[in-house]
Amino acid sequence: DQQVKQNSPSLSVQEGRISILNCDYTNSMFDYFLWYKKYPAEGPTFLISISSIKDKNEDGRFTVFLNKSAKHLSLHIVPSQPGDSAVYFCAARGTGNQFYFGTGTSLTVIP
Amino acid sequence: DTGVSQDPRHKITKRGQNVTFRCDPISEHNRLYWYRQTLGQGPEFLTYFQNEAQLEKSRLLSDRFSAERPKGSFSTLEIQRTEQGDSAMYLCASSFGLGPLGPQHFGDGTRLSIL
Numbered sequence: 001d002q003q004v005k006q007n008s009p010s011l012s013v014q015e016g017r018i019s020i021l022n023c024d025y026t027n028s029m030f031d032y033f034l035w036y037k038k039y040p041a042e043g044p045t046f047l048i049s050i051s052s053i054k055d056k057n058e059d060g061r062f063t064v065f066l067n068k069s070a071k072h073l074s075l076h077i078v079p080s081q082p083g084d085s086a087v088y089f090c091a092a093r094g095t096g097n098q099f100y101f102g103t104g105t106s107l108t109v110i111p
Numbered sequence: 112d113t114g115v116s117q118d119p120r121h122k123i124t125k126r127g128q129n130v131t132f133r134c135d136p137i138s139e140h141n142r143l144y145w146y147r148q149t150l151g152q153g154p155e156f157l158t159y160f161q162n163e164a165q166l167e168k169s170r171l172l173s174d175r176f177s178a179e180r181p182k183g184s185f186s187t188l189e190i191q192r193t194e195q196g197d198s199a200m201y202l203c204a205s206s207f208g209l210g211p212l213g214p215q216h217f218g219d220g221t222r223l224s225i226l
Contacts, residue, residue, distance in 0.1 A: 101153030
């Protein structure tokens with residue numbers, strides 16, 4: 001049972017435009033959400049997080065939005081840069097400090 | 112700044128053999144996690160330590176898997192009697208915190224291949 005879902009396996013965006021990556025979850029008990037970025041042959045790298053008591057968190061070019069009623073979060077990257085090309089995972093914290101990851105979205109930023 | 116270190120990076124073994132992986136977390140981090148990742152999937156939680164105590168263990172983890180974190184420093188993950196389905200990337204992550212929040216820092220993983 002996949003509790004965190006990323007329904008878009010891939011996304012291509014022109015350099016300078018906005019990238020929007022989406023994530024849906026099923027468990028209303030999740031209280032902390034994170035986005036990670038992963039390059040080939042490396043472990044995931046933390047990007048940005050948001051607590052369930054907030055609906056937006058911003059860090060430079062990265063903004064995460066949380067819609068609890070829809071059980072949906074999104075990551076906005078603006079402006080997108082070629083170096084942003086990677087696989088992006090969303091994750092959610094459940095009870096007992098267990099973290100659940102989505103299947104990832106591969107972002108390609110075209111120069 | 113040394114990040115999370117995992118050893119070995121790659122392990123190839125025959126079915127039925129035992130394997131052990133090591134993870135050295137960031138030195139001041141009190142929390143340590145093990146994950147497994149297969150192709151096309153995200154990391155799947157296996158187990159979690161706070162200091163030396165193993166506080167959570169996935170119900171998906173069979174009895175062939177065991178993890179330890181003696182003295183709350185490095186951790187080992189052992190798989191006994193390996194099976195073809197154990198082939199995966201095994202990721203270790205660490206974080207610091209006394210409360211519930213705190214991002215995890217991942218190592219680059221150990222890729223296990225079962226022949």
